[in-house]
Amino acid sequence: MINSLSQSRRRFLTTVGASALTIPTLTDVLGRPLQTEAGQPGRKLGVALVGLGYYSKNLLAPALQQTQHCRLAGIVTGTPAKAEEWKQKYNISQANVYDYKTFDRIIDNKDIDVVYVVLPNNMHREFVVRAAQAGKHVICEKPMAITVADCQAMIDACKKANRQLAIGYRLHYEPFTQEVMRLGQQKVFGPVKFIESSDGFRSGDPNQWRLKKAMAGGGPLMDVGIYAVQGARYVTGEEPISVTAQFSPKTDPQKFKEVEETMFWQFRFPSGAVSNSTTSYASGVERLYASCQDGWFELSPAFGYGPLKGRTSKGPIEKPVVNHQAAHMDGVCKDLIDGKKLPDHITGEEGLRDVRLLQAIYRAAETGRTIDLKA
Amino acid sequence: MINSLSQSRRRFLTTVGASALTIPTLTDVLGRPLQTEAGQPGRKLGVALVGLGYYSKNLLAPALQQTQHCRLAGIVTGTPAKAEEWKQKYNISQANVYDYKTFDRIIDNKDIDVVYVVLPNNMHREFVVRAAQAGKHVICEKPMAITVADCQAMIDACKKANRQLAIGYRLHYEPFTQEVMRLGQQKVFGPVKFIESSDGFRSGDPNQWRLKKAMAGGGPLMDVGIYAVQGARYVTGEEPISVTAQFSPKTDPQKFKEVEETMFWQFRFPSGAVSNSTTSYASGVERLYASCQDGWFELSPAFGYGPLKGRTSKGPIEKPVVNHQAAHMDGVCKDLIDGKKLPDHITGEEGLRDVRLLQAIYRAAETGRTIDLKA
Incomplete structure (x- = not known):
């Protein structure tokens, strides 16, 4: 697992501990030592879905029951009734449930490694930027945004936070x-x-x-x-x-x-x-x-x-x-776990090109x- | 068989004879009594191909060996070697072989009922008009011509000669x-x-x-x-x-x-x-x-x-x-034999629309x- 810049040190000290120093050193995309889950080989990255519309409900959440490298760990929704329904259905703890105002507190949630933004197109920019600033890697549905300027701002925010940004290019x-x-x-x-x-x-x-x-x-x-x-x-x-x-x-x-x-x-x-x-x-x-x-x-x-x-x-x-959504999220998360730079054709740069x-x-x-x- | 205006009387007297008067009277597209081949139920319309390029050689001529209502009766070509080859291969008599100069003499050839123009597009107009003026029904390959004015002239010429004009819309x-x-x-x-x-x-x-x-x-x-x-x-x-x-x-x-x-x-x-x-x-x-x-x-x-x-x-x-070309020529010739007006969607009017x-x-x-x- 790659942690956010702001959390990496804390996580390093509290979660992974000194044992991490003894395993072969993987590095993140900038070459910095990576806090891997090498000591916990079965661990899956925690994904939080932002926006619980059709695609989240009918495609992503079911797919996250099949994934090997990630799991549905949290939700972000403006509709309390949906939160209740999802908590029960997917056994999500209240601590991992956010609304659009409390979303930024996700920075403190070590269960969540990846935020998947599944909101209307014009909200992609805001939530990708906020997710990156909260130290999370981000997957953002296509189209990446509604303007090129928004795309660039999203790329810049992820770069600044040293987080990776994937677009929902499942194919x-x-x-x-x-x-x-x-x-x-x-x-x-x-x-x-x-x-x-x-x-x-x-x-x-x-x-x-x-x-x-x-x-x-x-x-x-x-x-x-x-x-x-x-x-x-x-x-x-x-x-x-x-x-x-x-x-x-x-x-x-x-x-x-x-x-x-x-x-x-x-x-x-x-x-x-x-x-x-x-x-x-x-x-x-x-x-x-x-x-x-x-x-x-x-x-x-x-x-x-x-x-x-x-x-x-x-x-x-x-x-x-294959299940497209499971293959996509597993592919992205495997690279994140391995500390690899995501393939160019699924990144924010590709989203911007489109x-x-x-x-x-x-x-x-x-x-x-x-x-x-x-x- | 429908004859040309100029030939109908002659043919009526010499070929069909008085017996035609005793059968139920079919009429041509203008309501005039039709000289049918009712007395010769097996008779096929004679088709002359004008232009012996790829389509004639590889598609139309072979198809005319399968047709029920028409047969390959003549050829029009500017290449003497091709004329020889075709005469032998398809047992065509010298009397039914024309070149582009002698073509108009086809007016006197009672073996030929239909002229199929398979020339380059810019020659369609001339040969359709000449065929109609020679009293023949005409099939013309698509595109009907290279200008709308050419198409109109072709339609007019066939109308004036009281001949029907079909375009090569085999489909x-x-x-x-x-x-x-x-x-x-x-x-x-x-x-x-x-x-x-x-x-x-x-x-x-x-x-x-x-x-x-x-x-x-x-x-x-x-x-x-x-x-x-x-x-x-x-x-x-x-x-x-x-x-x-x-x-x-x-x-x-x-x-x-x-x-x-x-x-x-x-x-x-x-x-x-x-x-x-x-x-x-x-x-x-x-x-x-x-x-x-x-x-x-x-x-x-x-x-x-x-x-x-x-x-x-x-x-x-x-x-x-089915064989497209055989189905097309048979369909056209059946209607000609029956004295029916050809369906609008395969006529010169349709060719002009395209x-x-x-x-x-x-x-x-x-x-x-x-x-x-x-x-």
Whole structure:
């Protein structure tokens, strides 16, 4: 376990004790000696979920019952009834329950190593910064934030606190997705020439925060279009150099008063590869297709919670089906336990790259211009 | 068999004879009595292929060995060696062989009922008009022509000659395609909301006529993009009301000096349905996907010579595999034999609608503007 800067000394003295000095010295990302749980090999990192909405309730909490390297240790919620329900269901002590005002006291809670921020997009910045300042490593749901400036502030706060920041990019730990990354980036079917990646679904409740621009930062592009952006990026292994984009006219202008209903965008990559993508809150679509010089490969479904399904011009992709959320949290926590720097493609830097692209897509659609991304 | 205006009387007197007067009177599209082959139930319409390139040689001629209502009766070619080869291979008499200069004499050839124009796009107009003036029904490969004015001239010429004009829309006779038309137009999964339809392939020979703008009228959009346009139209059963489009930068500017290499376009339909499409001579992609209110359906491959493959949110689409070209020519010729007006969606009017859309897509991409198609 890596502790917060402020807690590390105290924990070192009280929890790990002198015995830690006798084990091989691991170091943290800055090369400083790491207080590992080497003396407690079975110990799991304690995760606190901030925000107990659908994703926490139905995906993360159940996944945390399957994880090997972390466990559900705490919750942060503004709804007392939810706190009660979760305490009972997951056997969480009152000491590990916070609301949004008491949250900062988590600095003193040695049960909590990682804070997972699962709040509306516009609250990510505040709670990631507060979590880092409380000495916790942070996982933050995608999109990382609603502006590039927010992303940068979050990265800076974690750096300053010497904590690591992961974004909820669960698919980087998902075997079918890892396979298409390999097929594309290693040019197994030759260079990737064209990608069709789309993600959309029919959005229900017209009052949800995801339809409010101030909270979500945008519509389906921010929510699920980001997967299509990720898909084009991780299949090519490249950063797009320009983008064009189009808003589709709204068929339900009342529901989509503040955010786009459906939109399209096209990336150009340095290698010459191009992509065409759609995102929508009006239509279901979920596919990642890559046309290469000597063949093709496809995931469909490509971005949902699984199981994913894949095929190539040579036949089906066969991979184990995993719990995406468990694989993601275990992957992050294993690296934290081992004192490793998290892989770049799941960090805040990656989150910022995506948010920058999402903003460029909106700008391209608003202006009707090709936006140069090299600048 | 329906004869040309100029020939009908002669044929009536010499071929069918008085016996035709004793059978129930069928009428042609204008209500005039029809000279049927009722007395010769097994007779097949004679088809002459104009242009003996890849499609004629490898698809149409073999298909005409399987057809029930037509047969390969003549050829029109500028290459004497090809004429010899075909005469022998298909047992075609010298009297039924023409070159581009002697072609008009086909007016006197009672073996030939239908002329199928399989020439480069810019030659379609001339040979369709000449065929109609020679009293023949005409099938013309897609795209119908390279300008809307050409299409209109072709329609007018056939109308004036009282001949029918079909475009090479083979997929309208293909069972998987007919099924997705039904699923979409009859709203089997509820209204269609979004369509992703794309068609592209890696183009070979850099010297082929398809890369020359004067002959092809454009690049992959004219050649295969038209299938993606058709797909969006026949799944919705609607005509698009606006379009945006984008050229992708060329990765091989030498090869694609005259025409686009890859491009994208987005249609909006009156019902609110939208589509996003890609066509390319640089990348293989071939799919027609429809997202509906209560499910989805897909063909992939969707536009090639078959077999096509389809699935829906409820399971696979199971349909008989047919020879596309045989089904198409048989369907057209059966209607001609029966004196029926050809279905609107395979006529010159449909061809013109597509060419008008192709031109609008180019205009949208060139100007960066949304092109209003209602005007």
